[in-house]
Amino acid sequence: MRRRTLSALCALGALGALGGVLAAPTAAQAADPHPSGPSVRTDETRIYVDFGTSTLPKDLKVLLREPGTETPVATITEFDFVEDPDPCMPSCQDDSGETAVETTPLRLADLGRYAVDIEYDGTEGESILHKDEAVFDYHLIPQVKTFEVSGKPDVEHRTVTVKADATLRDPRDGAETPMADGRLVLETTAAKTGLTTDAAGHVERSFTFTGTEQHDTTTYQNDVRLVLRPAGEDAAHGLTRQVEVGYTTTDITLDSPTVRGADGTDAPLSGRATYRDSNGVSKPVPVGTPMSVYNVRTFKAGEDGRFTTQVPVYGTRQQKIALHGTPWLSTRYALVSPDPTTSAGFHRLPTVTVSRYEKVTVSSVFDRYDLPASTTLTVNLQFKAQGATTWVTKKTIDSPAIAGDSSRTVTAADLPYQGVGVWRFQFPGTEQIPAGPAPESYTVYRRMTAFPEFNANPEPVKAGAPLTITGKLNTKNEDDGQWSALADARIDICFRAKGTTTWRVAGVAVTGKDGRFTKTLKATKDGDWQAKYDGDEWNHFYSNSRLDFVDVQLPPRGSSGQPAGGEATWRGGPAVSMRHSASRG
Structure with missing residues (x-):
């Protein structure tokens, strides 16, 4: 594997790669030892070159020139190999070893953007030049030098004070000056806020958390993470601080403990999420607090802690509403009970058995809700072959149902084996009785x-x-x-x-x-x-x-041996009747 510092080499090396090989070999036997050229990338002070081999071409040079000109302003001829951080990736046998080289931090006369050319000797000593392999942006480097956060916030008091100093480092001589009127970004897992430094590169102001920030998993405390960085730069140019926050308990109050809807549909549910302050008074959780219908869908609390979501009606199975714990708030659950309206469906996975004699038996429980009168419902037994997308009905079964709620087991036995696939019972529904769920079985098969x-x-x-x-x-x-x-x-x-x-x-x-x-x-x-x-x-x-x-x-009659028509002698024990006589294979 190539070095971690060069992991983006191929993608970034294309920046400014508008040119090609300028010099061509003049003799028939002369050639470019690297006809596809190198991969080149840059950072703020260095240039990285990778030919994909630990053997570098002879007389390697990196040339920098101002765009639109042909005369180099700098020629670099000294390089260091980039250390391989993991010499056994992808494997100890396949790793190509050190292949990338880097320049030392460059000290140029002027800031600006420079075209990067790569020059080296061909196989016969001729000059090979790959132009415009990258662009080197040589600029003042912003850096957050100090960063302090004052205060221990909790969900009621989420405001803290931040102080910071930022500088600009000149790559030409390493000198640092205050980043006057510089733009900084203060970010958490929940939001980003822009800050501006004063003439001395200093900033001091209040900052209010949303109260929905997630835990900083790098610590064992109840922390949230604050990152302050220069705008447009990554976190490596900034500083990170962990802020310990206070923790409080929560409650979920449902507007109704039940929801109504046809089996297999979603029904609306609303309620309010609150926390208890230090005096035990209930207050709304912050807007955006993460919640969910457990393992089904996510949503967020709104103004005044109110929420509205959709809850699956899957028979009478209870659903769990969750307020997901944050550093600010405890985890809380509330149960809601669906009450199906007139409908019918299946909620349990079908039980499927395949006998050794290629016969299939499928069974499942058929649940009916709020039927206005006794009736007979028709159920389809369907099969879907492995890799197929279409269900094929193999049998229809009539299932009597009483008025109101009832359950009845539906079974289909001695069906021909259909191959590898899944089975299900499906009630297609009628104009008066909507269809409920039709879950499929696990994949079933036997080996021929x-x-x-x-x-x-x-x-x-x-x-x-x-x-x-x-x-x-x-x-x-x-x-x-x-x-x-x-x-x-x-x-x-x-x-x-x-x-x-x-x-x-x-x-x-x-x-x-x-x-x-x-x-x-x-x-x-x-x-x-x-x-x-x-x-x-x-x-x-x-x-x-x-x-x-x-x-x-048989031997002739009167001779020694078994007489014609004599009984057979079996070594395998007493003879028994066979269950099957069909030939196969």
Whole structure:
């Protein structure tokens, strides 16, 4: 990373960069070692040059000239590297080290604005000149030299006395003179005030805080910060003082503890914020005191501490009105209770479950308020796919409602899985009953699974001989669509004898880190083999492999071995019926 002092180099180096390379190489092999030129910036006394490399060009010079002229009034040839404040940013390997150089504080004959040119040797010793790389403004430097604040204010007595002296430093010789009739700016986190010095560069006057200034977080006291600086200059030319202020308790009085409005709308609320003075008398907080409907919207107290805001009607959920603490005032809360007018909506996030068999169940509580009579309300169950902006209605449900207030759980079960996305119940509203909120669920999904490989070997096989079942189980990442091995998954090895419809579990295998599994069984009958994965509790769907038919060759009757039509022998324990027979993957 380049030095902190040069962090704005590229942006500021463009000031006055109206020219280009004046000298061109005369020989074919000669060239500018830095054809894009340097980055140049200036401050009040120095010029900074950065070529982006710690190797500087030969015979580097900074030339200063008056605009409109060609003859330099100063040539600087001595430079210091600017220290890198953080040599491991962006990293210890990628940091380019010291790349910028700076001049010493310049002592020119005359104040004024000077064009900055950069000159150095080309690859063959030819002169390379980059003109108008910056403008050097050489002027008297204003500085606040002293700054005092008298008084310990509180919210009732917010006026203090400020005293200050400001000077002008001449960069040519370092001499300081009073900044007569100079313009200063006194600022806090709440306001700015202009001040003017007298002929001696002195100012002394009263200053009144607004009473809404924020804490100075750099101290552990109940302080506010005052900055006094010359107008047009940054805080580095000024001085900063912390002022400890008094603290008092507050109250919020609502004009009404309740608000009325349709569910899902905003209702107006008004009230008054006050503080208690040293005698316990309530007085209005200062204009502009920060307040909020907690976690919803902010507003400020007005004249006489009065405020008006909008409060969400979200069912009967209470809302909190907050007066945010400042150094002057304590934090205070007041609760307001919404009372919904005729309306209906949902306030709780829908509960969504996705089964391992690709079925979705959605449930939520439907709240109805001030209905004039018993009725039936139609609710839409909607889905929005990940990355989409449009809700798609998947089902409509009728929900009976009694007169007045009531709540009823609405549930939709055994819906087909729609992919990654969110669900919601939505009451669209009617002419007589406005619609309330329709919050969406968290994003729900399960991972698909599939058997890219499955085989039963050998084929055909003699009765009683070993039959080896192999395969692989993969799972799909829903974020990038990539398939990968699914490890530690239980696989049921299932068999269906030829001419029957019943599947039986012949054995069980477990996938390894590569998703592969192997199971050896004894072949006894012709039939289909299939691997089945039943999914898990939360993450993965079930899947079935392809069918693999195996022809089992029985020995002739009377010979040794299993007779034709004999029962199969299972190593996987007692046979059980399978829940699913659909093939997948």
